[in-house]
Structure formats: C-alpha cells, structure tokens
Amino acid sequence: MLHPWDSQQFRRGAKDAGRPDQVIDRAIATARRIKRKNRDLPVIFSIFHLAHLTDIDVDSLLSVVDRTEDHYRIFRVKKRSVPGRVAPSRRYRTICVPSPALKRIQRWIAQNILNVTETHPASHAFAPESDLVEAANEHLRSSWIVKLDIINFFETVTERQVYYVFRSLGYAALLSFQLARICTRTLKLTPKGRAGSEGRVPHERYIAGHLPQGAPTSPMLANLAVRQLDDELDNLAKRLGWKYTRYADDLTFSLEGKSSRGKAAELMSLASQTLSRAGFTSNKLKAKIIPPGARKVVLGVLVDTDRARLSKKFRNNLETHLYALTSHKIGVRSHMQNRGFDSVIGMRQHIEGLLAFAHHVDEKYAAGLYRQFNSIDWLA
Template sequence: MHPWDSQTFAEGAKNAGRSDATIANALAAADSIKKTNVNLPVILSLGHLAHLSDVGLPVLRNYVERSDDPYRVFQVKKNHVGNAPRKHRTICVPEPSLMRVQRWIAQNVLNAEKPHPRSYAFAPCRSLVQAAERHAGCRWLIKMDLQDFFESIDERRVYLVFRSMGYGALLSFEMGRLCTRLRGSYSAEPQDAATLSTGYKFRQPGFLPQGAPTSPMLANLVVRALDRRLEALGLKYGWVYSRYADDLAFSTKDITGRGAAIALVKQVEREVRDFGLRENPAKTSITPPGHRKVLLGLLVDQDQPRLTKKFRNNVETHLFALGHPKVGATAHCAARGFRSVTGLRRHLAGLVAFAHAVDKPYAAGLYADFNKLDWSR
C-alpha cells in the first residue's frame, strides 16, 4: 500500500475528470483521518477499500447487505470450571474473500490504534507473561471473567470505533458490517427491515464473531473506556489491574482483608454491567495470602511468574512418551486423542514456546529433547 500524498491524489483525481467539489470532499475526509492518527490509512469509500484489499466491490457490497451468511460455524469445548457443566465455544470462520478484507482491516487499520496500556492480549509487543508480571508477588489476587466477550460487542460499538478514527459515517457503517455477523438467520428478513439511510437493509445489529481476525483488536478498542474505569477503580483502593482478553485481574501487595476484596468485586461488577457487559460469576475468585496464586496459567506468588508443576509434568510426559522406544509419535498421538501427528507436534511446539517465554533455561532443555524426536514412528 502506497503512503498517502494529498497532492498526488488531487492531481490524479483531476486527470481522471473528478470535479473540484469531489476532490475537496475527498481531501477533507483524508485530513480528518490523518488528524486522528497519522498512521491510519486513508479509505474514502467501500470501493476504495475494495481496491486496497483486492476484493471485488460487488463481493463487499454483498457482505454489507448481509445477503448470505459468509461464515462456517462450529463448536469447540470450553475449559471446565468448577462444578459447572462443560460448555461449548462457537467459532465463526469467514469465507476466503471476507477473511481477506478482514485481515487487511486488522493489519492496516486496527494495528495503527493502541489498546489501553493494561490490555495485554492481541496487541504488538504485549503478552500473557507481561500481564502476569504485573501481579507477581501479590498478597491478594482477584480473578474475574467477562462472559461472552466478543458476542456481547455489537455492530453499533464497532461503528463508533471506526468513526472515532475519523472515517466517514457510511464507510464506518460498512466496515462495521464487514467485521460483524448476524445472530439469527440471514434468509429470514425481519418485518422492520426497512431500507436504512445508508441504502442497506436489516436493522438488527450484528456482533463480533469469534474466529474473525478483526474481532480481538476491535474488542480491545471497544473496551478501552472500561479499562480506564477499572484501572482507576483499582488505583483508588490500592489494587493493580490488568486485562488479558476476557480475563480481568486485580491484585495488591498491601495488607487488607476479604471484605475489601469482596467490595472491590462488587464495584467491578457494577462497572462492567454499566458498560453493557456481564461478568461470569462461576469464574470469579479471591485468593488470600498463603494460598497458591495462579493467573493465566502461571504462578504469581513470587517476584517473577513461574510455570506450574502441572504444566511441567504435562510437557515432560509428552517428551518422554514421544522419545520412548516402545511408544513413539503414532501411539502417543492415539493415546492422547490427537487427530494427527502433525497436530500433536504443533501442540507440543506451542507448549515449549510458552515455556521459553516464562523460563528460558528450563525451556532450553525442552527444546533439546524436542529436536531429538523422531516423528516418523
């Protein structure tokens, strides 16, 4: 993508026969975007976005019109929490052309905007380990979870994110449609589906689908205001705040009591609900001094985050079985329920990489064992 140059654009538009009024309007729109954030790309219309993303304009219009459901939908099991029944997470994978334009928006538009400093997921140069480091050595730890995080963020809030970047109202509406999905049937048009002022139908707002490349960053940008409120609330009472996707954490090294922790939880719940989201009560926990503190899969009861014994045992068991002459990749893959040896290999590589981010000396030994494995047997 070429950098924006207003003079080059004006000359090209004039040579193409565009009127002075049209050129002036386009330059004003570009100026609005660049004043907001100089790193944002200038996008003037859906046709311009089609050109930039190399996806046909009729295809994009079809997505915005919501003529058909362009997502492949399936479910995966959620992690089991306490005594609650195991639930499923709905994954929505966009078809190739929609995936292409969503990736373009994610890489070129959303990447130019910064989430709140205490948000550590889905952002360059931020990580799960950094989120855990904020709470290392804490006395008290509060963990909370935002329920149905992506699905709770609707098209109207996505529209406002694009508008806040300086993009025009119609284009912001269209990009909001490209990044969201309807909850109900695409074929059953509701009775109130009058044509909107935009020229498109459907009054029912879509939501952020889990599986779209734009959803994580858009969710971060939507909840920046909530992050500001929650950080301020924590600071008011001497607690440190962080958010990693839908996982909220508060901690303190001060001497306090359970009553103060419970009071903070109730205030956080009010802030979350006032913002239009909901917490998942089954995942709220308060850990006092003297108890094992695990946040985002890492121990945070000392000065630095550490790998849990459960994690170490798991990765070491994988390596032992895969390297054992009587087991090997094929048998271990079947025993652990992996669909393929390739899937098992990628899973284990991810575990070792995670260990490396937390404990490099320990991970060096894991890498040495991993690199010796014979995956052909």
C-alpha cells in the same frame, strides 16, 4: 505499511479528473480528520475506494455488507484447560472462518487500520508487541489478587460498538457502517425441531451482528471496542489502590499492600457491575479472590516472587506428555488415545503450544524439553 497523504497532490489530481471544488474540499476535510486521529491510518473515502486500495471486487464487499449470504464456515473445537487455570465451563468453542476473499479484506483492515491504533495501556493481548508474560509481570509480588473472566467476550461485542470504533478513527459514517458489517457476522437462529420438517420453512430470527471468533479483525476490534471499559476498570482499581490488567477476556486486579477479603469482594462486585453496565457478563465460576499465602497464578504463570515462573502442575503435565511420547511402552498412538486427542497432528500442535509457552517463560528449562520433543517418532 505507511499511508502518506498529500492534500495538495490530491487536489491537483481531483481537479484534473474534473471533480467539483465542493467535493474535493469535503474529501480533504475527511482525510485531515483521519490523519489527526493517527497519521499512520490510511485515508479511505468510500467502500469503492477501499476496493481499489485492496484490489478486491467491490461487488464482493457489497455482498458482505448486504449480508445476502453467510461468508463464514462454522465449526466447533474442543476446549482444553490450561494448566494452572480454571477448566472451561463450556466444552466447545465456536470458530467462524471467513471465506478467502473476506479473510483477505479483514487482514488488510487488521494490518493497516487496527494494528496501528493504540489500545488501552491495561490491555495486553492481541496488539503488536503484546505479551502474556509482560501482563503477568504487572502482578509480581502481589499480596492480594482478584480474577474475573468475561463470558463470550467476542460474541458480546456488537456491530454498533464496532461501528463506533471506526467512527472514532475519523472515517465517515457510511464507510464506518460498511467496515463494521465487513468485520461482524449476524447469527441466525432456527427453532429446534422445525428445520426441514415436511418441507416447511422454519421461522428464523436474527441476532444483531457481533464479532466472530476466527476473523483476523476480531481480536483488535474487541480491544478497541472496550477501551472505555478498560478505562473505567483501571480508574476503579486505582481509586481503591489496586492494579488492573486485561488479557483478552481475563481480568486481573492485584494489590501489594494490606487488604481484607471483604475489600477484595467489594472490588470484585464493583468490577462485575461495571462489566454489566457495558453489556458484558462476568463468569461467576471463574471469579476468584487469592489472599496472602495462597498460590498466585496469573494467566497460567506463578507471580508470587520477583519473576514469572511456570507452575509445578504445568511442568509435570508437559514432562508427562514428553515421557509418554518417547516411551517404548506407551508411544504416540497410545498416548493420543489415553489423553483424548482426536488426531496425532492435534496432539502435536497442542504440545508445541505448551513448549512455546514454557520457552517464553523459562528458556533454559524449555531447551532440554525441545531436545526431547525433537526425538519423538510421530509415525511410530
């Protein structure tokens, strides 16, 4: 969406509305500061202006900013391991779903502010036109690969960092604070065993706002909040002769030439220290050095040749799903129970995701599997 700005037209309208010249000049200076950062960004002067632009009641926005109540529905979903990747260390992922009104304003912010803002070139997730396979392609024909994973990526990005994202885009301090509040959630902790006991009110404490996983704004805000971290890791990699990419919380370093396990371990250590200084923690269980001769998988795809390929483990898993679901001896219900799915709908969505991934990597291979998938009788 385009957000044109004409300072002369604004000045005429403001004068006709009886605004003082000093106020008009400050507003125009703010608008020019925003447009200098990115001409596609919308000019927003205040939360009242934001409410007008989005056609949302300002009292609703102020309620979110003041945090008088929790505007999120919280639930947990099971984590499923991705074939070719390390199984998750935690079995569940906490999802925070914003209320309809909050989701509406967050979507507007995501579409009109965040999605028109450039991320670091090494970042390949969440942004428009981002591509998982493109990220994996950066590491084709590598002889050495070092992989790191960030623990609680979204939850570690703080309200303060989000505030500075909006400030860096030229928005005023107060509005940046309010935008940060709209895009983050405060976690309330209650001591175990005390909630509701004999009618006593438990002592509660609050953790500073963080990005909630499930909000439309969180993915791109996470990318923009760690732009400096991406820059430091990219410079570290280049200094040592390696290549660096980040896909959400997955960090990959690769090298086409000769190296040694000792040098790879040094890179891993320096990268982990860089993460720590930025407030993030590397998951030691997922840290990995892949030497020459070993199978090289990046983001679930093989990168050991001149093109990304699906791993044999991925193909076998997907083909087994489809065989069982089309088999008269097994069928939908039995396979759902055997594989531990909670519902047929959940299983179907999971397999559709696998098929979409397969199609993205290898269209010819996936075409035949789609025909098999479309023949499944889900009501049987």
